[in-house]
Amino acid sequence: MPDRPSLSAIARLLALLCAAALAAGCGAKPPQAPTALANKVSSALEGIAAACGESYQQSALPRFGARGAGPEQAARMRALELARVVRLNSEWIYQGETLGEVTHLAGERLRECGLPGVASYLHGLISSPH
Numbered sequence: 001m002p003d004r005p006s007l008s009a010i011a012r013l014l015a016l017l018c019a020a021a022l023a024a025g026c027g028a029k030p031p032q033a034p035t036a037l038a039n040k041v042s043s044a045l046e047g048i049a050a051a052c053g054e055s056y057q058q059s060a061l062p063r064f065g066a067r068g069a070g071p072e073q074a075a076r077m078r079a080l081e082l083a084r085v086v087r088l089n090s091e092w093i094y095q096g097e098t099l100g101e102v103t104h105l106a107g108e109r110l111r112e113c114g115l116p117g118v119a120s121y122l123h124g125l126i127s128s129p130h
Contacts, residue, residue, distance in 0.1 A: 033092035033099065037085045041094050041102065044085070047078030048106055052113035059114055075110060075118040082106060083125035090126070100126075 033041060054071040082103060090100035097105075103126055110119035 031089070031092055033085065033089070033094050037088065037092075038094055040081060040085050041099065044078045044082035045102070045106065047081070048075055048110065051075035051078065051118075052109060052115065055114045072115055072118055075115050076121055079106075079110075079118055079122040080125060083122060086126055 032038070051071040051074040054074070058071065086099045086103050090098060090103070092099050094102050103122065107119040107122050110116065110122065
């Protein structure tokens with residue numbers, strides 16, 4: 001019968017592996033946004049992306065009258081949703097970036113997709129005093 005390691009040796013090895021994993025920094029980089037707020041950020045960014053998609057579609061189609069206000073209104077609502085979380089702590093990490101960086105990128109995307117007024121609105125929400 002082959003020699004088996006003792007139970008205490010296995011327990012020590014598992015404890016050592018757990019300690020090594022913790023020391024290696026596995027997991028998300030702190031300070032993470034709390035889950036409920038990270039979900040709000042996700043929802044806001046998805047809404048901004050959808051509004052940008054609508055804006056692109058409107059700009060690609062021939063105009064029959066005035067351009068619809070739907071994408072701008074939707075993007076404004078989502079910008080406010082994003083700003084409410086960012087104003088709590090712009091240094092929280094979301095998907096590897098600080099919320100401040102995420103907001104900057106969202107503003108760039110809004111400008112690129114033809115919604116510069118919403119980008120300015122978002123910037124104003126973030127930079128105005130609480």
